[in-house]
C-alpha cells in the first residue's frame with residue numbers, strides 16, 4: 416500500500432524473509448518509477464511530460480523544472496509556493512492534484528493529474544464562442560473550484576482560460592499555483608498593516624511602512640482594478656477574473672483588451688468595456704455584478720451560485736458527475 420507524507424511520496428513495500436519475518440521497506444518514488452511519454456507542453460521554466468507509473472500503470476503529467484534555470488531566473492520562491500499550495504489544496508475534482516515531488520541532481524519533478532484535454536482556451540479558440548449551456552457548465556465548475564480554493568485560504572491570482580485545463584471527460588482542472596497567495600489565519604488579533612479583512616499575508620515581502628509589496632501582477636487582461644490601484648489582491652480578485660472568463664466564453668474575447676498592457680490597465684481601472692450585440696441578458700447581468708471596481712461591492716460566491724444564470728445547476732458533488740455538454 417502507499418502512503419504519502421506532505422508532498423514527498425514514499426511507498427511501503429512488504430516482503431517475507433527466509434525465516435518468514437515481514438520486512439517493511441520504505442521506498443521513495445523517483446524518475447525510475449515512471450516511463451515518460453510525449454511532451455504535453457512547455458513553460459518558461461518547465462517541461463510537462465505524459466508519464467506512466469511502471470508499477471500501477473496509472474498515467475500522470477510530470478512537470479520537470481531545471482534547477483539551474485530556476486535559480487538563475489530567481490524562481491525558487493514560486494516553485495516552492497506552487498508545491499506548498501498544491502499540497503495545501505489536497506484533493507478536489509477541479510484542482511490539478513499533486514501526487515509526489517522529487518528531485519535528482521539536475522531537475523525537480525511534480526507528479527500531477529494528467530489533464531488530457533489540454534487548455535480551455537484551446538477549445539474556445541476552435542469554437543470562437545461557447546453557447547450558454549457550455550458556458551454555464553464550465554463556469555460552474557470553475558466557480559465551485561474557486562470556492563474550494565478560497566475555503567482553504569488560497570487566492571489563485573492568475574485565473575484565465577489558459578490555466579483552466581480539462582481532463583479526458585472534459586471536466587475542469589485548474590492549474591498554475593506558483594503565483595497563488597496563501598492567507599494565514601491570524602495568530603494574533605488583526606493589527607493595522609495586515610492584509611484586508613485583518614488577514615495577514617505571507618509570500619510577499621512587506622514594505623517598511625507595513626504595506627504589502629505585491630511583487631506579482633497576473634495576466635493583464637484578467638488583472639483586477641484593486642491590484643492596479645492599491646496593489647492588494649484579495650479573494651474578490653479571483654471573482655473579477657471569473658467575470659472576465661464568463662464574458663470571454665460567451666463573446667470569444669476578454670472584456671478588457673487593448674494594444675498594450677498599459678492601455679489594457681487603463682480600460683480596467685476606467686471600467687471601459689462593452690458587451691457585443693446578442694450577448695445573453697441574464698449572463699450580462701451576472702457579468703455586470705462581477706466587473707465592479709470596488710471589490711467589496713462585487714457579488715460573493717453564494718450570490719453568484721444563486722444567480723439566474725446558474726438556474727438548473729446542482730452545486731456540490733453532482734456538478735462533477737454530470738456529462739459535459741457537447742461543444743457545439
Ligand SMILES: Nc1ncnc2c1ncn2[C@@H]1O[C@H](COP(=O)(O)OP(=O)(O)OP(=O)(O)O)[C@@H](O)[C@H]1O
Pocket residue numbers: 455456457458459460461462463476478511527528529530531533534580590591
Ligand atoms: N497537469 C497537466 N496535464 C496536461 N497538460 C499540462 C498539465 N500541466 C501543464 N500542462 C501543459 O503544459 C504546458 C506548460 O505548463 P506549465 O505549467 O509548465 O507552464 P505554464 O504555466 O504554461 O507557462 P509559464 O510557466 O510560462 O507560465 C501548458 O501548455 C499546459 O497546458
Ligand SMILES: O=C(O)C[C@H](Cc1nc2cc(Cl)cc(Cl)c2[nH]1)c1ccc(Cl)cc1
Pocket residue numbers: 422423482483485486490491492494495498516517518523524525
Ligand atoms: O519541499 C521539498 O520537498 C524539497 C524541495 C525544496 C526545493 N529544493 C530545491 C532545489 C532547487 Cl535547485 C530549486 C528549488 Cl525551487 C528547490 N526547492 C522540493 C523538491 C521538489 C520539488 Cl518539485 C519542489 C521542492
